Amino acid sequence: MIKNTITGLLASVIFNTSLTTVALDGFEG
Structure with a gap:
């Protein structure tokens, strides 16, 4: 349970x- 939450x-x-x-890269580009 804990492991699944962390994952x-x-x-x-x-x-x-x-x-x-990706958003920043597209914004600057």
């Missing part, structure tokens, strides 16, 4: 970070 949180952070990076 989900980590995946969410990675997804949000990559999404933000």
Whole structure:
């Protein structure tokens, strides 16, 4: 249960970070 929560949180952070990076890259480009 705890492991799934941590994994989900980590995946969410990675997804949000990559999404933000792409958004900023497209905005600056």
